[in-house]
Amino acid sequence: MACRVQHSMQNSLWFLSSSRFYSTIQSQNVRSKNPKYFCKKLLSSSSFSKGVRHCSATASYTDANINHSNAESFVLTTPLYYVNAPPHMGSAYTTIAADAIARFQRLLRKKVIFITGTDEHGEKIAGAAAANGSSPREHCDSVSQAYKLLWRDLDIAYDKFIRTTDSKHEALVKEFYSKVLANGDIYRADYEGLYCVNCEEYKDEKELLENNCCPMHLKPCVRRKEDNYFFALSKYQKRLEDTLTENPDFVQPSFRLNEVQGWIKSGLRDFSISRASVDWGIAVPNDDKQTIYVWFDALLGYISALLDDKEKPNLQTAISSGWPASLHLIGKDILRFHAVYWPAMLMSAGLSLPKMVFGHGFLTKDGLKMGKSLGNTLEPTDLVHRFGSDAVRYFFLKEVEFGSDGDYSEDRFINIINAHLANTIGNLLNRTLGLLKKNCQSTLATDSAIAAEGNALKDTVEKLAEKARKHYENLELSSACEAVLEIGNAGNVYIDGQAPWSLFKQGGSAFETAAKDLVIVLEALRIIAIALSPITPSLCLRIYTQLGYSEDQFNAVTWVALSLSLSLSLSLSLSLSACRCARVHML
Numbered sequence: 190m191a192c193r194v195q196h197s198m199q200n201s202l203w204f205l206s207s208s209r210f211y212s213t214i215q216s217q218n219v220r221s222k223n224p225k226y227f228c229k230k231l232l233s234s235s236s237f238s239k240g241v242r243h244c245s246a247t248a249s250y251t252d253a254n255i256n257h258s259n260a261e262s263f264v265l266t267t268p269l270y271y272v273n274a275p276p277h278m279g280s281a282y283t284t285i286a287a288d289a290i291a292r293f294q295r296l297l298r299k300k301v302i303f304i305t306g307t308d309e310h311g312e313k314i315a316g317a318a319a320a321n322g323s324s325p326r327e328h329c330d331s332v333s334q335a336y337k338l339l340w341r342d343l344d345i346a347y348d349k350f351i352r353t354t355d356s357k358h359e360a361l362v363k364e365f366y367s368k369v370l371a372n373g374d375i376y377r378a379d380y381e382g383l384y385c386v387n388c389e390e391y392k393d394e395k396e397l398l399e400n401n402c403c404p405m406h407l408k409p410c411v412r413r414k415e416d417n418y419f420f421a422l423s424k425y426q427k428r429l430e431d432t433l434t435e436n437p438d439f440v441q442p443s444f445r446l447n448e449v450q451g452w453i454k455s456g457l458r459d460f461s462i463s464r465a466s467v468d469w470g471i472a473v474p475n476d477d478k479q480t481i482y483v484w485f486d487a488l489l490g491y492i493s494a495l496l497d498d499k500e501k502p503n504l505q506t507a508i509s510s511g512w513p514a515s516l517h518l519i520g521k522d523i524l525r526f527h528a529v530y531w532p533a534m535l536m537s538a539g540l541s542l543p544k545m546v547f548g549h550g551f552l553t554k555d556g557l558k559m560g561k562s563l564g565n566t567l568e569p570t571d572l573v574h575r576f577g578s579d580a581v582r583y584f585f586l587k588e589v590e591f592g593s594d595g596d597y598s599e600d601r602f603i604n605i606i607n608a609h610l611a612n613t614i615g616n617l618l619n620r621t622l623g624l625l626k627k628n629c630q631s632t633l634a635t636d637s638a639i640a641a642e643g644n645a646l647k648d649t650v651e652k653l654a655e656k657a658r659k660h661y662e663n664l665e666l667s668s669a670c671e672a673v674l675e676i677g678n679a680g681n682v683y684i685d686g687q688a689p690w691s692l693f694k695q696g697g698s699a700f701e702t703a704a705k706d707l708v709i710v711l712e713a714l715r716i717i718a719i720a721l722s723p724i725t726p727s728l729c730l731r732i733y734t735q736l737g738y739s740e741d742q743f744n745a746v747t748w749v750a751l752s753l754s755l756s757l758s759l760s761l762s763l764s765l766s767a768c769r770c771a772r773v774h775m776l
């Protein structure tokens with residue numbers, strides 16, 4: 190089992206910049222046969238080695254390698270973002286997190302369907318289009334495209350992108366509405382109240398600030414009276430209470446469950462599901478004077494997204510393609526709609542509930558939620574162009590505890606990326622490959638099973654990889670990053686302690702010891718490249734190829750808990766044509 194590699198190490202900067210990497214990387218020749226390694230949790234499986242898994246999201250992600258008939262499915266969604274304005278770092282945050290979770294689930298060999306998209310109807314959209322002198326359709330096309338471009342820049346590998354202006358979506362919304370109507374849960378009534386145009390909803394006076402200001406958008410609500418259709422949410426109070434008692438994991442993080450239970454306990458009010466004053470929307474079946482209001486429209490996107498374009502657009506077909514979702518990932522601003530309204534709507538239509546709703550915290554600026562309506566946003570494309578997608582993904586997933594709020598500061602961003610990705614992981618890679626080149630004429634053949642026998646670093650790495658796996662499973666993304674980073678730290682401490690540079694000089698058995706040390710550290714780096722790949726996919730691909738594997742092998746790698754037979758062995762033969770060992774600094 191040999192792996193022969195020719196490397197050309199680039200200067201330290203390519204390590205963090207995908208654009209530089211792609212433009213400067215030299216040709217690599219890789220040959221390998223079914224390599225196997227010491228960590229029993231992370232295996233590169235030969236049966237998965239033929240297809241290519243794309244890191245970029247220019248096309249939707251299709252996992253051609255997995256035998257879908259046997260694989261457990263995992264369907265996850267981001268919110269469908271409202272196209273009243275272009276995306277910002279807040280929208281990117283949910284999507285990056287969802288992408289990391291999707292990538293981890295794919296490493297577990299699950300059949301993943303990762304759904305995102307855009308919510309394109311309503312008063313605000315029509316207003317924004319008019320302000321730009323464009324039609325609502327042109328406006329939606331342009332902003333929806335801006336989301337897709339950002340997802341490409343951020344390495345978001347979604348499977349389905351649904352737009353609520355798709356005709357298949359409209360057909361499903363109408364069918365769903367008719368089902369709920371037939372169940373006796375829709376009625377017509379007058380409503381008068383205080384309306385927040387930015388939230389596009391009526392507010393309870395008691396939740397408003399001074400001068401009837403919306404607490405989210407800090408703008409005064411206006412008094413409105415309308416004749417609308419209503420959904421009988423109050424009928425579902427008891428069933429919702431029971432559902433949450435029986436399935437406490439339905440709402441995550443767990444501290445948000447109390448909040449949701451509190452809302453339900455305080456009494457559920459029926460809510461309006463149509464607007465008489467809004468033309469830009471899906472007409473209410475049998476009443477074209479009204480259009481369907483946001484939650485009876487946008488939420489259905491999670492189901493209509495499951496339809497293939499060629500399929501007949503009906504609920505039955507969509508449901509059979511992957512409903513119920515395993516996870517709705519959302520910001521806490523829309524928790525009530527996902528954890529109360531949506532389950533009740535599904536109960537009314539006789540459909541299964543999603544398995545989990547996770548409401549994460551806000552990225553804030555000066556303590557206020559970053560948002561399109563407040564206009565206090567951080568521009569993600571600018572960050573990606575300056576620092577690369579891996580740095581952006583890593584910073585927000587590592588440094589904002591998933592579930593809590595987090596503030597951004599550029600100084601902290603640069604310090605974290607330099608300390609973790611460049612100085613810990615990048616430097617471990619560079620110094621190890623540098624030692625190989627200098628001391629082994631760039632060639633090393635060592636049996637890793639023997640090298641790793643009884644080795645303390647091996648045990649540490651295996652334990653940390655397992656720790657990272659558990660954190661990913663629990664959606665503790667920051668802790669998962671931390672566990673992988675600890676592998677990097679352990680590798681650096683190991684090299685410092687073993688001092689292979691002086692062992693190489695001594696020759697004889699000391700030389701062999703040094704060679705074994707390097708194989709073990711290289712193996713730790715390979716494990717880092719797999720375990721961190723959900724968070725920083727492009728960077729990890731670069732590490733993987735530096736270690737001598739092909740992109741196909743990286744894309745085929747899987748994270749499976751299998752017991753390892755004792756006969757495993759690895760012969761790693763590295764040939765480094767030019768290697769520069771430099772301390773890596775990003776700026």
Ligand SMILES: Nc1ncnc2c1ncn2[C@@H]1O[C@H](COP(=O)(O)OP(=O)(O)OP(=O)(O)O)[C@@H](O)[C@H]1O
Pocket residue numbers: 268269270271272273278279280282283387518519520521522523550551552553558559560561562563
């Ligand atoms: N500051 C933020 N922090 C974290 N997530 C955010 C933030 N802003 C938006 N999101 C994500 O986007 C979702 C809301 O999408 P939406 O398109 O309504 O964006 P928005 O910027 O919050 O809009 P608005 O400011 O008009 O309310 C949230 O549930 C969350 O998933």
